[in-house]
Amino acid sequence: MKKTWWKESVVYQIYPRSFNDTNGDGIGDLKGITEKLDYLKDLGVNVIWLSPVYKSPNDDNGYDISDYQDIMDEFGTIEDWEELLAEMHKRGLKLIMDLVVNHSSDEHAWFVESKKSKDNPYRDYYIWRPGKDGKEPNNWESAFSGSAWQYDEQTDEYFLHLFSKKQPDLNWENPKVRQEVYNMMSWWLDKGIDGFRMDVINFISKVPGLPDAPNPEGKRYVGGGEYFINGPRIHEFLHEMNKEVLSKYDVLTVGEMPGAKVEDAQLYTGDDREELNMVFTFEHVDLDSGPNGKWDLKPLNLVDLKENVTKWQKGLHEAGWNSLYLNNHDQPRMVSRFGNDKEYRVESAKMLATFLHMLQGTPYVYQGEEIGMTNIRFESIDEYKDIEILNMYKEKVIEGNEDHDKVMESIYVKGRDNARTPVQWDDSEHAGFTTGEPWLTVNPNYKEINAKKAVADPNSVYNYYKELIRLRKNHEIIVYGEYDLILEDHPQIYSYTRSYNGEKLLVITNFSDKEVAFENPEIVQFNAEEVLISNYEVDFSKDVSSLTLRPYEARVYRGN
Numbered sequence: 155m156k157k158t159w160w161k162e163s164v165v166y167q168i169y170p171r172s173f174n175d176t177n178g179d180g181i182g183d184l185k186g187i188t189e190k191l192d193y194l195k196d197l198g199v200n201v202i203w204l205s206p207v208y209k210s211p212n213d214d215n216g217y218d219i220s221d222y223q224d225i226m227d228e229f230g231t232i233e234d235w236e237e238l239l240a241e242m243h244k245r246g247l248k249l250i251m252d253l254v255v256n257h258s259s260d261e262h263a264w265f266v267e268s269k270k271s272k273d274n275p276y277r278d279y280y281i282w283r284p285g286k287d288g289k290e291p292n293n294w295e296s297a298f299s300g301s302a303w304q305y306d307e308q309t310d311e312y313f314l315h316l317f318s319k320k321q322p323d324l325n326w327e328n329p330k331v332r333q334e335v336y337n338m339m340s341w342w343l344d345k346g347i348d349g350f351r352m353d354v355i356n357f358i359s360k361v362p363g364l365p366d367a368p369n370p371e372g373k374r375y376v377g378g379g380e381y382f383i384n385g386p387r388i389h390e391f392l393h394e395m396n397k398e399v400l401s402k403y404d405v406l407t408v409g410e411m412p413g414a415k416v417e418d419a420q421l422y423t424g425d426d427r428e429e430l431n432m433v434f435t436f437e438h439v440d441l442d443s444g445p446n447g448k449w450d451l452k453p454l455n456l457v458d459l460k461e462n463v464t465k466w467q468k469g470l471h472e473a474g475w476n477s478l479y480l481n482n483h484d485q486p487r488m489v490s491r492f493g494n495d496k497e498y499r500v501e502s503a504k505m506l507a508t509f510l511h512m513l514q515g516t517p518y519v520y521q522g523e524e525i526g527m528t529n530i531r532f533e534s535i536d537e538y539k540d541i542e543i544l545n546m547y548k549e550k551v552i553e554g555n556e557d558h559d560k561v562m563e564s565i566y567v568k569g570r571d572n573a574r575t576p577v578q579w580d581d582s583e584h585a586g587f588t589t590g591e592p593w594l595t596v597n598p599n600y601k602e603i604n605a606k607k608a609v610a611d612p613n614s615v616y617n618y619y620k621e622l623i624r625l626r627k628n629h630e631i632i633v634y635g636e637y638d639l640i641l642e643d644h645p646q647i648y649s650y651t652r653s654y655n656g657e658k659l660l661v662i663t664n665f666s667d668k669e670v671a672f673e674n675p676e677i678v679q680f681n682a683e684e685v686l687i688s689n690y691e692v693d694f695s696k697d698v699s700s701l702t703l704r705p706y707e708a709r710v711y712r713g714n
Contacts, residue, residue, distance in 0.1 A: 155472060155634055160349070160406040160431055162633050164511075164623050165250070165518045166199040169483045170207055170229055171215060172576045173521055175588035182576070182587070184230040188238045193605065195245045197524060197616070198623035201406060202242060203351050205483055206252045207235065211261050213320040214298075214541055215574075217252075217353060218259040222338045239346055248348035250406055255335045256357045257321040264334075265322055272309050279331050280322045281314040283364065293366045294378035299545040301375050314364070316357060316382065318541060326358040326391055336398045343399070349406035352430070355392070356411040356418075359385030383413035389421060392429040401428065408477055408516075409433045416469035423474035432475045432516060438462050439485055449546060449564040454492060456665050460639060460648055467514055467637040476515030480506060481523060486572040490529035493706060494667055499526055499603075501706040503615045504689035505663050508708035509648055511622045512661045514637050519619065522577050525608040526615035529572040530597045535562070539594050540570045580606040621687055629686075629712075631657050640678050646670045647703065651678065659686065660711040664703040672701040686710040 174186030184207065194202065207229045209221035216226060225232050242249050258265060267276035283291035283303075290303040291312050296319075303312040304319040314323045324331050339350065360382045367378035392409075400407060409422060411433045419433050441458050444450030470476050480488035489495050493502025503526035511517050532538060535547050543565055550556040566572075571594060578600040579586035585600035597603075608616035626632045635652035646666040652659040660680050664670050674680065682698045688709040698711055 156425060157634070160201075161475060161516060162627070163201045163248075163406070163516055164199045164626060165201040165203050165406075165516060166194055166197070167203045167205065167482055167518055167520045169205045169521060169574060171593060172574050172587075174577065174579065175590065175592075178588060178590040179228070180588050180590040180592045181228045183228065184225070184234040184238050188234075188241050191241055191245055191247065193609075195247065196609075196620070198620055198627070199519060200246065201248045201250060201348065203250045203518070204252065206254055211259055211320065213259070213318050217254050218257070218318065218321045219254055220259040220261040221263075223341060236345070243346065248406070250349040250351055250408075251342055251347050252353060253339065253350040253355075254353040255324060256354045257315065257317060257323045260320045260322055269306060269308060272311070278325055278328050281325050281360070281364075282309070282311045283314070284311050292364050292378070293369055293375055294364075294381070295375035298542055299549045302378065316354075324358070326387070332391065332394065336395060339395075339399045343403045343405065350408075352407065352409045354412065355409040356384050356388055356414055356422075357382050358391055359387040361385055379413055384411075384418055389427075389429065392422065393427070396428045396430075407431045412436045416465055419466070419470060420473050423470065432477045434477050434479065435466060437466075439480070442491070448568055449561070451564055451567055456645055456648060457643060460642055463513070464637070464639045464642075471514065471636055476513070477518060478510050478513050478515040479518040479520070480510055481573060482518065482520045483573050484570050486568055486570075487527055487529045488523065489526050490572070491567070492665070495528040498667055498706045499528065500613075500615055501689055504618045505665070505706040505708040507615075507619055507622055508661065508687065508689065508710060509663045511626065512632060512652065512659065512710055514633070514635065514652070517626075520573065524616050524619040525578065525603060525605050527575075527578060527603060528597065528599060529566065530575050530595070531566050532571075532595065537595055538565065538569065538571050540574070543569045543571060578604040580604050618687075618689065625687060630654060631659055635659065640675055641672075647672055651680070656714060657712070658714050660698060660713065661708075662701070662703065662710075663708045664706055667705045669705065670703045672703055674699045680711070680713055682711040682713040684712050686712045
């Protein structure tokens with residue numbers, strides 16, 4: 155297997171708005187990130203992924219970009235950004251930027267021109283269509299509810315927006331659009347960045363003709379994903395991007411790809427394909443969604459998780475590369491979702507981290523995860539800021555007369571604002587995030603859960619993450635070893651081995667709040683030499699054929 159720096163890295167995701175505010179306006183900023191670089195260096199991560207910091211009207215928190223080559227005023231200036239990059243590189247930290255090129259903001263100069271007339275030179279930078287039968291051009295639904303089309307009176311046509319109506323989709327069929335994107339990417343890379351995380355990048359190729367989606371239930375609007383997810387020219391576009399830009403730099407690239415299967419990921423990330431390094435799959439974080447999607451709650455079945463993770467671990471071994479994550483800015487806090495954020499918060503946060511960091515792939519740590527930050531429960535819908543939450547609530551409760559309490563329960567469990575409450579730095583007012591009024595309310599548990607306390611406590615979640623990251627740097631088997639699942643049908647225990655150059659790891663995690671007996675199947679030959687890491691005190695014994703695991707216990711044994 156080819157060895158590379160990005161396979162051996164641990165990435166830390168920063169959502170700048172909620173990270174650290176230095177000027178008291180309640181919004182995190184670039185100087186705030188620079189101020190905390192020593193904290194990140196101490197943690198041991200070596201790559202920082204910055205969620206969008208570009209000029210934006212902030213309809214979707216910066217994922218609606220009005221100028222790809224400038225910085226949002228709230229975050230600072232391009233000089234602040236350059237200082238941040240220099241300070242990161244001084245500490246041996248690499249920077250990857252968010253690339254959002256499925257869509258721009260409707261306030262981007264290209265779209266302002268595109269709207270003016272049907273024969274404007276920029277018209278074809280976006281996807282415009284006349285209406286059909288007095289309605290939208292097709293029945294596709296936006297990811298944020300409602301139609302994926304917006305009518306524009308000036309030219310009597312509709313433009314496509316798979317997300318908010320302030321996020322019109324770029325037309326990748328137009329070679330000029332592609333060239334503009336490649337020039338912009340090269341501009342950032344020449345400034346010295348170390349790669350890109352690419353937002354919904356597998357949506358950029360749409361099926362010609364943009365046909366109606368099947369609609370057996372006769373709904374007004376339906377998904378339509380089969381006509382724009384992993385579309386007909388996607389590999390051609392990514393290969394061209396690699397040839398024109400990425401191949402000229404030594405960079406990390408990760409594509410956010412809802413709907414991508416293992417077979418797709420083999421094509422996107424295979425060494426010989428010359429496309430991307432890795433993708434973000436969504437399959438494992440959709441396992442606790444019912445048939446009606448994200449807001450339809452159902453408990454996670456551990457056997458389903460094992461089956462899914464194993465499929466990706468085996469499917470991309472020697473055939474691509476995995477990204478490893480359990481939460482990010484779009485997903486709720488992992489300790490609240492997959493662990494127990496009350497009596498076993500510390501144990502379950504460590505267990506989940508052990509399970510994830512011992513897999514094959516590049517781990518992604520989302521800000522606050524390393525101190526075990528939890529979901530938030532706002533009393534009122536008015537306290538939420540996320541466009542997805544607010545649109546869904548309006549559609550279901552205000553317009554659809556669904557039960558307020560039931561919908562709020564879904565938001566408490568799955569809402570994106572769970573991940574966006576400000577980072578809890580210390581126990582001072584607003585958790586040390588700002589001296590002003592925070593843009594989103596700080597989680598009230600900050601007195602108990604904060605970075606200052608965690609750094610000082612040798613048994614904290616933070617110091618456990620630090621050890622996991624250190625182990626990864628010192629043991630090639632954690633990066634490159636082959637994965638094999640054991641006890642595939644066990645409802646509470648997730649256990650697997652890693653094998654590399656005659657060495658073996660045995661990873662055992664208990665996903666429940668009960669004591670559980672672990673019986674190592676006879677087919678798994680394993681001679682334990684040491685406990686590499688554990689989240690409880692463990693008396694080492696060479697015999698690991700039969701153990702009793704405590705609630706949310708995690709152990710990793712090294713042996714052969």
